[in-house]
Amino acid sequence: MRLLKLAFASLAALVIGTSAAYAIDVNKHIAAPGQMLVVWAIASEFCSIKDWHPAVADCQESKEGDATFRTITLKDGRKIKEKLDASDDTSYSYEIVESPLPVKNYQAKLWVEPDERDPSRTVIHWDATFDANGKSDDEAKKTISDIFTAGLKGIKQKAMPPEGQEDKN
Template sequence: MQKLIWGLAAATMMLAAPAHAVEVGKTMETEAEPAAVWAAVGDFCGIGEWHPAVTRCEQSEEGGKTRRTLTLGDGATLVEELVSRDDAAMTYTYRIIEGPLPVENYKSTITVTAAGKGSTISWNGTFDAKGATDAEAGEVVGGIYDAGLQGIAEKAGM
């Protein structure tokens, strides 16, 4: 009987364990100075200037929070909200409010740091897959980050 109770307790604990969020992180080294890279990426709505998938960015305020609505090449839109920003540390964090991506509870940070005479650009996110496997959602987000990092490097004069 005691084995049965311990078995049920263990099974209950496994079912109650929180799901682990998917984590995706990409970095790129550039020869551009950090200030030049931050000038390209630091403007929250500047993503329309450097990400190839974004055709338009409209910034707004809602409930005291800064939001951006991104229009993609296929006409789909994403609404993202700025969570935090630190110009001195050259970093900002945002979350997706709504959009067509196979994710929910998405939160992401872009950071620029000095690396020798150049810079490192890091883009890291966590999320739960929605309507896709973790691997599929991770591939989608990873592709977005890769294209964006390349766009930032080009905008910064690489």
Template structure:
């Protein structure tokens, strides 16, 4: 009996607790997918469509693009692009430095053709909250919702 309990407990500890939180937002866009992808643009294109971003400076570290976002009202976020597929219309990135209540943040933004002349943009992220998970999710969700609204506005 003790041996069985020990094995079960060891298996549970090896699996570890689920520290990661997930947030995903999607929105339809009444524009062709290629146009929406062009609106999203390069890694620093976010400064043109996200209402919270005042500016973006692009640099490189270890062969990977780095963007430093200047936020309206103050503050900066430094992010590294980890993957880009222009054919599939998506890119992924991680946050290196930020005032956001998250750590180990990984995100992807993607555009898909809806088959009816329009598109769907999906922005998703996974992270470990710093503090309350609900509060961290609310912050990230707000960033996504405002960003997606900006994409819709600039694409149509």
């Protein structure tokens, strides 16, 4: 009986010890006017974030061996260093290397796909998995969610036709 109690205690400690390690997920998307490859051209370059994200003042791309990095300077002067993990014709994935944001173990993907309901539109997705770092899970999730929402709106705004020249398709 003592051995059984010890086994249950060990199992409980294992479950409690690992339950706090669940990653946080943020999955955002927005539909934008335009064909997929046209919309993707707005965001496809790793450092183009400076052109469409309202919080980004600058972005510098660099190489370290075979790896590609970007150092983002936010409008408040803080810097984020990210490593490009993979890219193709409609997506890229990356991870944060250094950041003032309340996250760690951060991996994300920005990608596009045709809008199934309207072929003249594109759906832009931005997904991430991470752990909170120095803030609660809810605070970390809100921070990343707000960043993604602002960025997706920025891409959509860039994809909008000039006023008075709305897409008739």
